[in-house]
Amino acid sequence: xxxxxxxxxxxxxxxxxxxxxxxxxxxxxxxxxxxxxxxxxxxxxxxxxxxxxxxxxxxxxxxxxxxxxxxxxxxxxxxxxxxxxxxxxxxxxxxxxxxxxxxxxxxxxxxxxxxxxxxxxxxxxxxxxxxxxxxxxxxxxxxxxxxxxxxxxxxxxxxxxxxxxxxxxxxxxxxxxxxxxxxxxxxxxxxxxxxxxxxxxxxxxxxxxxxxxxxxxxxxxxxxxxxxxxxxxxxxxxxxxxxxxxxxxxxxxxxxxxxx
Amino acid sequence: xxxxxxxxxxxxxxxxxxxxxxxxxxxxxxxxxxxxxxxxxxxxxxxxxxxxxxxxxxxxxxxxxxxxxxxxxxxxxxxxxxxxxxxxxxxxxxxxxxxxxxxxxxxxxxxxxxxxxxxxxxxxxxxxxxxxxxxxxxxxxxxxxxxxxxxxxxxxxxxxxxxxxxxxxxxxxxxxxxxxxxxxxxxxxxxxxxxxxxxxxxxxxxxxxxxxxxxxxxxxxxxxxxxxxxxxxxxxxxxxxxxxxxxxxxxxxxxxxxxxxxxxxxxxxxxxxxxxxxxxxxxxxxxxxxxxxxxxxxxxxxxxxxxxxxxxxxxxxxxxxxxxxxxxxxxxxxxxxxxxxxxxxxxxxxxxxxxxxxxxxxxxxxxxxxxxxxxxxxxxxxxxxxxxxxxxxxxxxxxxxxxxxxxxxxxxxxxxxxxxxxxxxxxxxxxxxxxxxxxxxxxxxxxxxxxxxxxxxxxxxxxxxxxxxxxxxxxxxxxxxxxxxxxxxxxxxxxxxxxxxxxxxxxxxxxxxxxxxxxxxxxxxxxxxxxxxxxxxxxxxxxxxxxxxxxxxxxxxxxxxxxxxxxxxxxxxxxxxxxxxxxxxxxxxxxxxxxxxxxxxxxxxxxxxxxxxxxxxxxxxxxxxxxxxxxxxxxxx
Numbered sequence: 075x076x077x078x079x080x081x082x083x084x085x086x087x088x089x090x091x092x093x094x095x096x097x098x099x100x101x102x103x104x105x106x107x108x109x110x111x112x113x114x115x116x117x118x119x120x121x122x123x124x125x126x127x128x129x130x131x132x133x134x135x136x137x138x139x140x141x142x143x144x145x146x147x148x149x150x151x152x153x154x155x156x157x158x159x160x161x162x163x164x165x166x167x168x169x170x171x172x173x174x175x176x177x178x179x180x181x182x183x184x185x186x187x188x189x190x191x192x193x194x195x196x197x198x199x200x201x202x203x204x205x206x207x208x209x210x211x212x213x214x215x216x217x218x219x220x221x222x223x224x225x226x227x228x229x230x231x232x233x234x235x236x237x238x239x240x241x242x243x244x245x246x247x248x249x250x251x252x253x254x255x256x257x258x259x260x261x262x263x264x265x266x267x268x269x270x271x272x273x274x275x276x277x278x279x280x281x282x283x284x285x286x287x288x289x290x291x292x293x294x295x296x297x298x299x300x301x302x303x304x305x306x307x308x309x310x311x312x313x314x315x316x317x318x319x320x321x322x323x324x325x326x327x328x329x330x331x332x333x334x
Numbered sequence: 335x336x337x338x339x340x341x342x343x344x345x346x347x348x349x350x351x352x353x354x355x356x357x358x359x360x361x362x363x364x365x366x367x368x369x370x371x372x373x374x375x376x377x378x379x380x381x382x383x384x385x386x387x388x389x390x391x392x393x394x395x396x397x398x399x400x401x402x403x404x405x406x407x408x409x410x411x412x413x414x415x416x417x418x419x420x421x422x423x424x425x426x427x428x429x430x431x432x433x434x435x436x437x438x439x440x441x442x443x444x445x446x447x448x449x450x451x452x453x454x455x456x457x458x459x460x461x462x463x464x465x466x467x468x469x470x471x472x473x474x475x476x477x478x479x480x481x482x483x484x485x486x487x488x489x490x491x492x493x494x495x496x497x498x499x500x501x502x503x504x505x506x507x508x509x510x511x512x513x514x515x516x517x518x519x520x521x522x523x524x525x526x527x528x529x530x531x532x533x534x535x536x537x538x539x540x541x542x543x544x545x546x547x548x549x550x551x552x553x554x555x556x557x558x559x560x561x562x563x564x565x566x567x568x569x570x571x572x573x574x575x576x577x578x579x580x581x582x583x584x585x586x587x588x589x590x591x592x593x594x595x596x597x598x599x600x601x602x603x604x605x606x607x608x609x610x611x612x613x614x615x616x617x618x619x620x621x622x623x624x625x626x627x628x629x630x631x632x633x634x635x636x637x638x639x640x641x642x643x644x645x646x647x648x649x650x651x652x653x654x655x656x657x658x659x660x661x662x663x664x665x666x667x668x669x670x671x672x673x674x675x676x677x678x679x680x681x682x683x684x685x686x687x688x689x690x691x692x693x694x695x696x697x698x699x700x701x702x703x704x705x706x707x708x709x710x711x712x713x714x715x716x717x718x719x720x721x722x723x724x725x726x727x728x729x730x731x732x733x734x735x736x737x738x739x740x741x742x743x744x745x746x747x748x749x750x751x752x753x754x755x756x757x758x759x760x761x762x763x764x765x766x767x768x769x770x771x772x773x774x775x776x777x778x779x780x781x782x783x784x785x786x787x788x789x790x791x792x793x794x795x796x797x798x799x800x801x802x803x804x805x806x807x808x809x810x811x812x813x814x815x816x817x818x819x820x821x822x823x824x825x826x827x828x829x830x831x832x833x834x835x836x837x838x839x840x841x842x843x844x845x846x847x848x849x850x851x852x853x854x855x856x857x858x859x860x861x862x863x864x865x866x867x868x869x870x871x872x873x874x875x876x877x878x879x880x881x882x883x884x885x886x887x888x889x890x891x892x893x894x895x896x897x898x899x900x901x902x903x904x905x906x907x908x909x910x911x912x913x914x915x916x917x918x919x920x921x922x923x924x925x926x927x928x929x930x931x932x933x934x935x936x937x938x939x940x941x942x943x944x945x946x947x948x949x950x951x952x953x954x955x956x957x958x959x960x961x962x963x964x965x966x967x968x969x970x971x
Contacts, residue, residue, distance in 0.1 A: 111823035112794075124508045152510040164501035168523050174502075177519075178509035218912050219678075226505070233509055248677040248913070249850060253894040253906035260905075275823060282896045282906070305898070319828040320898060321853040 430490025730805020
């Protein structure tokens with residue numbers, strides 16, 4: 075895993091500036107949470123990393139080297155992978171789980187994976203996200219939302235990425251499933267040393283998985299620091315507003331005994 | 335997929351279409367082999383003869399038998415049609431997929447090119463190309479193939495653009511799959527069905543065009559002949575021997591029908607989704623609902639704005655009716671705020687919709703009674719009027735998606751005023767004035783100007799306000815809000831929730847708030863109904879929700895949501911297994927399969943929703959039992 079750096083990144087769509095000189099670092103092996111409201115540019119930042127949004131100024135570096143060099147992004151092996159919000163549209167309904175993962179498998183130029191090797195790798199990835207290896211033959215339609223999101227995560231890991239971008243990966247899931255996916259994200263980070271840019275509008279979710287938090291407002295980062303500081307002692311007004319708006323955020327008797 | 339294709343053969347249209355198509359294809363293959371000689375044989379004794387026992391359809395000016403000529407012409411007619419269809423489809427596909435494959439400026443150029451050509455009438459293109467490529471079969475094929483290409487290209491572009499915007503295509507691109515593979519593996523298979531349908535129907539049109547061109551003398555030239563050519567030959571004697579011209583015409587109709595009916599059948603089968611397809615007449619099972627005979631949570635009926643007893647909603651399914659709501663009973667008191675929580679598929683939204691009388695066919699709502707302000711909504715109203723007026727003035731509904739709950743072509747103020755004009759008999763001016771006033775009531779700034787704006791000029795939060803304002807056009811006794819803030823940002827969400835609270839206070843209206851988010855409900859409501867698999871499993875006051883809930887599902891639901899005080903060192907509580915599919919509700923307690931407390935009794939007997947000592951209700955054989963031991967075990971496992 076490695077370090078991702080946004081260096082004064084600007085993205086414009088026509089006349090409107092969506093990201094305005096954003097600088098942010100995702101350190102090696104850490105999860106950085108990115109919070110903000112819709113329209114703040116969260117998803118655009120994610121898209122810019124994988125080349126799905128046009129970067130007009132600044133650069134995005136992975137371990138010091140520009141990530142968006144043409145040759146690098148065109149190649150077979152992409153250093154960054156992405157998990158999308160909606161598990162119902164992020165898997166091709168006509169491809170089995172195994173085929174979807176196989177498509178993203180890491181394939182070095184020199185060696186070709188044998189059929190058996192590929193199957194073993196797919197099983198390994200599925201088991202990594204706590205799915206049975208036999209699921210490889212199933213179509214997405216046979217899986218629940220949470221299971222699909224796990225497949226999406228397995229696919230993201232299949233390319234042996236150096237960094238994973240998670241764009242609102244739990245917001246389309248039921249609360250009962252959200253917990254399982256969040257646990258999985260933390261487990262991946264601990265076991266694989268995954269660096270991750272974790273985008274969410276849900277502060278409680280970000281607090282749970284991320285070690286650092288960046289707050290994005292109107293295309294600018296207004297506050298950035300360790301999770302404990304940013305969410306515990308917010309400096310910027312906007313961060314305070316966000317915190318105040320959380321439902322159930324007014325501290326009542328919700329203490330640990332609740333979740334015994 | 336294969337059984338879908340075989341379903342085509344089970345529809346009457348499909349049987350006729352495919353049957354005719356098979357017949358025409360068989361004729362095209364075998365007719366020239368079997369009857370080629372007879373069709374070419376010259377019978378000088380019978381020139382331009384009428385129908386007879388020897389020549390069923392008569393003969394042409396060289397005495398050749400027209401019956402056989404019509405049959406033999408099938409091959410050429412069909413071949414030309416198919417070649418032109420293939421040509422048109424290929425060009426259409428290339429042009430249609432080019433914008434995605436080329437991308438950027440070049441792609442836009444192709445799109446513009448196609449757009450220009452779509453604007454020309456097909457017939458004009460055919461005639462122009464026919465002149466360019468010269469008279470004859472080859473020219474006609476090129477002309478017709480090119481003429482249908484722009485239409486197919488446009489269709490293809492639209493379909494491709496629709497699929498290309500989906501996340502799995504983005505995911506594949508992020509994974510490093512190149513454009514051509516993305517096109518071949520992800521895009522084309524997913525647009526194939528509508529394309530096939532369209533190409534089939536286009537083939538029918540092409541057949542007709544060929545007949546037309548040959549008839550005009552621009553198509554097939556002697557000594558070759560297709561149906562169009564035969565029609566032209568027969569035209570001169572149409573008053574003497576009408577069959578000579580009509581017979582090839584009839585064949586054109588049959589072959590055209592074969593293509594169109596087949597296309598129509600394919601379209602029909604692929605248009606129907608598997609769940610609603612082939613719906614049989616719906617027999618709604620009354621079913622046993624143990625909750626029905628319960629004492630109501632509110633003893634005094636006069637205090638209830640809403641009184642629901644044994645409500646169930648059913649839809650026809652492939653294997654018999656499905657009941658997503660199975661016997662729900664509850665009451666909402668005057669001015670009370672009641673929350674409904676549950677996972678997707680728990681039936682919470684359908685419960686709300688059935689109260690607002692918004693469940694659409696073929697869905698069916700049944701209940702012992704469904705009283706709103708003392709009127710049973712399921713009984714036919716007295717005096718022949720509908721319940722619309724009551725619902726229109728006393729019930730307000732706020733939906734999840736503020737993007738789709740307004741008509742995008744009408745001004746916000748006009749849409750609000752419509753309620754006033756329709757239900758309160760206000761004239762246009764005073765209705766609009768009331769609309770402005772109501773927008774002000776929901777804290778829309780500068781309401782006079784805002785009322786004249788269109789929905790797209792409103793942000794999501796503003797639209798939700800306007801939606802609440804629409805509910806306030808009357809004097810609502812009950813506001814039903816179905817996930818009103820799910821599509822909104824947190825800061826906007828808290829404003830909208832606050833507004834709902836204010837409105838409740840000012841109007842004395844009751845609130846039924848449906849949400850998947852326990853904390854939203856806990857913030858706003860007095861009481862929470864927890865739904866699982868179409869039933870209420872617990873009815874608990876919000877004060878008790880976090881600490882004293884008794885159903886294991888409620889407790890799991892509360893524990894599964896991280897909040898700002900969650901211990902970040904411990905794994906989050908999760909609920910194992912899947913929610914229940916409404917089509918396959920198990921015997922016994924629906925939650926048993928996921929419940930740490932489940933025993934054999936739970937898997938056998940359905941627990942009844944019973945009132946507890948503290949006023950709450952719970953449906954569980956093990957209500958209130960400790961699950962601590964089990965969760966600890968899980969955490970360490």
